[in-house]
Amino acid sequence: MDIFLQQLANGLTIGSIFALVALGYTMVYGVMRLINFAHGDMVAASAFVGLTVYTQVMGQATSLFSVIVIFLLTASVMACVGVLLERLAYRPLRDAPRLSAVVSALGASLVIQNGIMLIWGPRMQIFPELVPQVYWDLGGVVISLIQVIILALSLVLMVGLYLFIEKTRMGAAVRASSIDQDAARLMGINVNSVIALIFIIGSSLGAIGGLFIGMYYRGITFNMGWQYGLYAFIAAIIGGIGNIPGAMMGGMLLGLFNAFIAGYISSTWADAFTFILLILILIVRPTGILGERVAEKV
Amino acid sequence: MSSEVLFTIEDLEVSYGSIAALKGVSLQVHKGEIVTILGANGAGKTTTMRTISQLLKAKSGSIRFKGEELTKMPAHKVVKLGISHSPEGRRVFGVLTVEENLLLGAYTQSKVNTKTLRWVYEMFPRLEERRKQLAGTLSGGEQQMLAIGRSLMSDPEMLLLDEPSLGIAPILVKAIFEQIKEISRQGVTVLLVEQNAKAALKLADRGYVLDVGRIALEGTSAELLASDKVQEAYLGKKHE
């Protein structure tokens, strides 16, 4: 029972991170039918940007104010990078064959990954301890402050995003654009702005995911985006790519699954089991758990 | 007919890659008119409509609405200017409800015009009965009503209707055409693309016949109805 509760807590923490990152994949796919392979590397870059803001801007302060500035500044920087990425790598190929955009996405991934290496070096860096190491022992289950923060902030962001998409005018524009771009244009929706908006939201959430990775695991490397990106991408597919609640659910599910495999079997097997889970889910529900219409648009 | 020109197309050329779809189309619409564009499959009717809405970009020529040139405008600005387009194949947002579709039609408005919503529901009571239903689950005819209703929600001055009778039972076509008349009575100028020439000419003030990218014929509805060419090609009557 202790292992169960302990892994539940760990799983929810990693799951939150997967979910935040998965939202970036799913939102871009939803509107553009494009897998933004550079997203994972953007997440990695965020951790390094956060590190630099910490050392260069905040003078290594770990006050609450400093932490808030690190989060806001990193998310803003990454939102700008995201918009720039769309302008440079994807917009010119909007009407090109699908494969061109895929190649461009893979190229962008490499460029960002190598960019991180050039700026911050190839070696692992240690992310600062932004949150004091506070632990609570709840009768055999140990929960840390950082876990509570990650889970709570992720939930707030996800509920906020859900309400934004479902209840606001701009959210309606996002939904309409993801269903039928031309029809959305005929409603007077500026689809280019919608695309910029989803890159802003997706990159900001990914940036927060990247900072969480830094805070939780502490060691950050230039190529870590590949691994986290892949997991989050799988989470998005499990939930039904293009579907926002699906990405949240897929992330949580994958996080829990990983934690339980690590707890009951072995963490070395986590990757293999993750792929088996993915395959099983896709056999039962080819469109993911909440996915409806993956039918290719013509 | 009042003679104030609302909308003009001049020498419009549009291509898909190397294939020319419109080869110099010119037409005019006066304020308050119902004008129909007839033509066989592939004549370029939809291409014309999509180019007006700027979903397609013209190769050359001009499209002017109330003196403003549309060809360099992004599509969403055209809607703001007062042209609304109910597209071929309806293109309703299937996974959204009927009412969500209608509200999206009012996207350019700072506030949804409840009078217009009332009006749409009065014209198409079935939409009100099914307002919480997903648009994708409506019948073809109901979806067409929704597409038209949705395009009215922006309170347009000019309405583009691309084949509202497509794939719809004759009885519903009649109902829909009656509502187009009502829309026109409320002061909306209508540009109607149809293959159903007889019904369209009965409704319209004037018409143009498009033939592989060119205007082959134009005139008042009475003139077109009487013309041998139209009778032969579109009304299935043999001229002797």
Ligand SMILES: Nc1ncnc2c1ncn2[C@@H]1O[C@H](COP(=O)(O)OP(=O)(O)OP(=O)(O)O)[C@@H](O)[C@H]1O
């Ligand atoms: N996306 C496209 N790519 C290439 N050619 C196209 C495309 N869309 C239309 N065409 C061609 O342009 C011409 C005009 O097509 P358009 O759809 O405007 O005809 P239409 O008059 O609306 O016909 P219909 O009555 O069948 O709807 C046709 O020859 C068609 O094959």
Ligand SMILES: [Mg+2]
């Ligand atoms: Mg057509």
